[in-house]
Amino acid sequence: xxxxxxxxxxxxxxxxxxxxxxxxxxxxxxxxxxxxxxxxxxxxxxxxxxxxxxxxxxxxxxxxxxxxxxxxxxxxxxxxxxxxxxxxxxxxxxxxxxxxxxxxxxxxxxxxxxxxxxxxxxxxxxxxxxxxxxxxxxxxxxxxxxxxxxxxxxxxxx
Numbered sequence: 001x002x003x004x005x006x007x008x009x010x011x012x013x014x015x016x017x018x019x020x021x022x023x024x025x026x027x028x029x030x031x032x033x034x035x036x037x038x039x040x041x042x043x044x045x046x047x048x049x050x051x052x053x054x055x056x057x058x059x060x061x062x063x064x065x066x067x068x069x070x071x072x073x074x075x076x077x078x079x080x081x082x083x084x085x086x087x088x089x090x091x092x093x094x095x096x097x098x099x100x101x102x103x104x105x106x107x108x109x110x111x112x113x114x115x116x117x118x119x120x121x122x123x124x125x126x127x128x129x130x131x132x133x134x135x136x137x138x139x140x141x142x143x144x145x146x147x148x149x150x151x152x153x154x155x156x157x158x
Contacts, residue, residue, distance in 0.1 A: 006150045009038050013059060021065035028069070036069050043153035044082040045111065046145060051089025051098035056105070067109055078111035082152035084145040085117040095119040114148035116141065 018032050028036075039045065047064070049056035070077050083106035087098035099117045106113045118141035120126055126135045133139040 006044075006146075006153070011035060011038070011063070016059050016063040018062060018066065021062055021068065023068055028066075032066055032069075035063060036066060039067060039078070040070065040073065042081060043157065044084070044149035045078060046084035046086060046149055047102055047106065048086035048088065049098055049102060051087055051094035054094050054097045055101045056087075056098050061105075064105055064109070075110075077109040078106065080156060081111050082114055082149045082156075083109075083111035084114045084149040086120065086142065086145060087117070088120040088122055090121070090123045092119070092121050095121050112152065114145055114152065116144045116148055118142050118145045 015031055015035070018029060018035075047060065049060040052058070067077055085099055085102040085106060087095050087102060089095040089098055096119060099119050103113045103117055118138070120138050120142075124135065126133060126138050128134040133142060
C-alpha cells in the first residue's frame with residue numbers, strides 16, 4: 001500500500017490487548033487512545049482477523065467496539081471510509097464465515113467494505129518460512145484489498 005502513496009499504521013495483537021469495551025467508562029488506555037486517534041485520521045482501514053470458531057476473534061471484536069467512541073464525530077464511526085477485510089482461518093468454512101462477519105461489522109460501523117475481501121485458508125501452504133505470502137492467489141487477494149482501500153480513499157479525497 002505504501003507503493004500507492006498510502007501511509008500505514010499496523011495495530012497487532014499487543015496493540016489491541018485492550019480492556020473490555022464499556023461505553024459508560026470514559027477512562028481509556030494509551031493503546032485505546034492511539035487506536036481511536038489513528039482511525040479518526042484514517043481515510044481507509046483494513047481489518048484482519050483470525051477465524052476462531054467460525055467468526056472473528058474476541059480481541060479484534062473488542063477493538064472494533066471502541067469505535068463507538070467515534071459516535072459523536074463528524075462523520076461518525078467509519079462513515080465514508082473504505083474498509084478492507086481479511087480473514088485467516090484453518091479451512092474454508094471458518095474463513096468465509098469470518099470474512100462475512102467482518103463485512104457485517106464494517107457495514108454496522110457505516111464503513112464501505114471494499115468489493116474484494118480476502119480469505120486466507122491457513123490449511124493450505126500460504127506463507128514461506130520468512131512470513132512472506134508464497135501463494136499467488138492469496139497474494140492477489142491481499143494486494144487487491146489494499147489497492148481498493150487506497151483507490152477509494154483517493155477518490156473520496158478528490
